[in-house]
Every structure is written in C-alpha cells, then in structure tokens.
Amino acid sequence: xxxxxxxGGSTRERTAQVSNMLREDFGFAVMPHLTCVNHSRAEIVEIxxxxxxxxxxxxxxxRGDVPKGFTxxxxxxxxxxxxxxxxxLLRDELxxxxxxxxxxxxxxxxxxxxxxxxxxxRRKVDAGAGFVTTQLFFENDAYFRFVDRCRRAGITI
Numbered sequence: 001x002x003x004x005x006x007x008g009g010s011t012r013e014r015t016a017q018v019s020n021m022l023r024e025d026f027g028f029a030v031m032p033h034l035t036c037v038n039h040s041r042a043e044i045v046e047i048x049x050x051x052x053x054x055x056x057x058x059x060x061x062x063r064g065d066v067p068k069g070f071t072x073x074x075x076x077x078x079x080x081x082x083x084x085x086x087x088x089l090l091r092d093e094l095x096x097x098x099x100x101x102x103x104x105x106x107x108x109x110x111x112x113x114x115x116x117x118x119x120x121x122r123r124k125v126d127a128g129a130g131f132v133t134t135q136l137f138f139e140n141d142a143y144f145r146f147v148d149r150c151r152r153a154g155i156t157i
Contacts, residue, residue, distance in 0.1 A: 002060060002133075005033035012047065020054050030056055031100060035064025036080040044086060045093050052094050060133070061086035061099040061124075082120070084127040091128035101125075103132040105146035118153045125155050132157060 003019045005012065019032040032051055034044065048059060063083045066075045080086065087099045101124040104117055111117035121132065132155075137143050150156075 001028040001030045003030060003032045005035050005062075005064070016047075016050060016054075019051065019056060023055065029058065031058040031060050032056065033060040033062055034086060035062045036082070036086055037064035037067065037075050038070075038077070039080060040078040041080060041089060042078075044080065044089055048090055048094055048097065052097065057096060058098045058100065059090060061090060061101055061129070082123070084120075084123040084129075087124055087127040087129050098130040099128060100131050100133050101129040103134045103146065103150075105134050105137040105142045114149065118149050118155070121150065122153050122155060125157060130157065 001019075001022050003015050003022070005015050015032050019030045022028040023030045034047060036044075039047075051059065061083050063081070063086075064075075066072055080089075083101050087101060090097045090099050101121070103121055104111070107114050107117050108120070111120065125132075132150075134143065134146070137146075
C-alpha cells in the first residue's frame with residue numbers, strides 16, 4: 001500500500017500514522033513516501049528510522065513537487081535536490097530499506113528531453129533504487145517505449 005506525503009512534508013505525521021495502521025491493523029505491506037522538499041539529511045534519516053523501527057522496509061523516495069510560494073532554491077536544503085539523493089542516503093543509513101523511485105513514460109514535465117529523463121532515472125537506480133513505479137500513462141505504447149529506453153540504458157529493475 002503506497003501512502004503519499006503532502007507537499008513539503010505537510011502530512012508527515014499522518015503518513016506515519018496511516019502507514020502504521022495499515023501495517024499493524026490490516027497486515028498490509030506499506031510503502032510511505034518520503035520527499036526531499038523542505039527536509040535536511042538528518043530529518044530524512046530520522047523519519048526513515050522511525051518507519052524502520054515500526055517494521056517498514058519499503059519507502060518511495062521522491063524529490064517532491066516544489067510547493068506554492070517556494071522556488072527550487074528555497075524548497076531544497078542540505079544537498080537534497082533529487083530522488084537519487086534520498087535513495088543514496090537511505091542506502092547508506094538503512095541498507096535493508098527498499099527504495100522505490102518514480103519513472104515517467106511520457107517524460108517528467110521538467111526534463112528537457114526523454115534522454116535526460118532516462119539519465120536521471122539511471123542516477124536513481126545507480127544510487128540503489130530497488131524498483132521503479134511509473135506515473136500514470138494513457139497510451140500503453142508510451143509505457144512500452146519507456147521500458148525499451150530503460151533497457152537500452154541498462155536499467156533492468
């Protein structure tokens with residue numbers, strides 16, 4: 001069960017509560033989201049350690065959207081700029097956490113090209129991502145082309 005994380009961590013406590021309830025009360029495997037937005041490295045590790053202490057071993061590691069009223073320069077701190085940064089941090093601090101990352105069959109809206117987007121995904125995989133979850137797509141062919149581009153780039157997860 002994937003449990004989202006509000007902009008800038010605005011639902012941080014609720015994400016933890018819902019994840020714990022789904023795991024403890026209903027027996028689901030859960031995957032809380034964790035974003036770079038408005039967090040230091042120490043905060044990310046603290047949040048991840050709390051999930052880990054509750055028995056959670058899957059985290060969706062995301063850059064996160066820049067909240068309204070912020071710029072990229074103000075939304076990110078402590079060198080956490082991309083999903084790959086969270087993946088690498090989790091790999092180093094909690095190596096038994098399985099990090100999921102986002103993939104974009106029709107290109108991330110901020111990527112300058114499909115090739116750049118695949119390069120960014122490759123960085124997340126190289127940082128230690130265990131799997132890729134794609135954004136919603138409407139054309140199956142877009143997904144199949146995405147998988148082909150991934151395979152050509154050596155992305156096999």
